[in-house]
Amino acid sequence: MNKELILEKVNQIFRKVFDEENIVINYSSSAMDIEEWDSLNNIQIIIAVEKEFKIRFQSSEIRGWNNVGEMCDAILKLQK
DSSP: OOHHHHHHHHHHHHHHHTTOTTOOOOTTOOTTTOTTOOHHHHHHHHHHHHHHHTOOOOHHHHHHOOSHHHHHHHHHHHHO
8 A cells, every 4th residue: 555545544433533624634734733633532543543454553653743743654654
């Protein structure tokens, strides 16, 4: 799976978590860009991503993410 397809699937997850069909994220999107993106929504995003991609993140790597692109990189790495 390539990074663009991963971003597309992650964007669908964001739409479900935030219940907002018009939300569009990109690699540089962060919690600073989405007002409703709080710690609870962050956990919901991570759980949904783990389920969708059938992977498990380490808490240390999650803490290191600064944006959606870094999450997508982690997904890509764990998919290999």
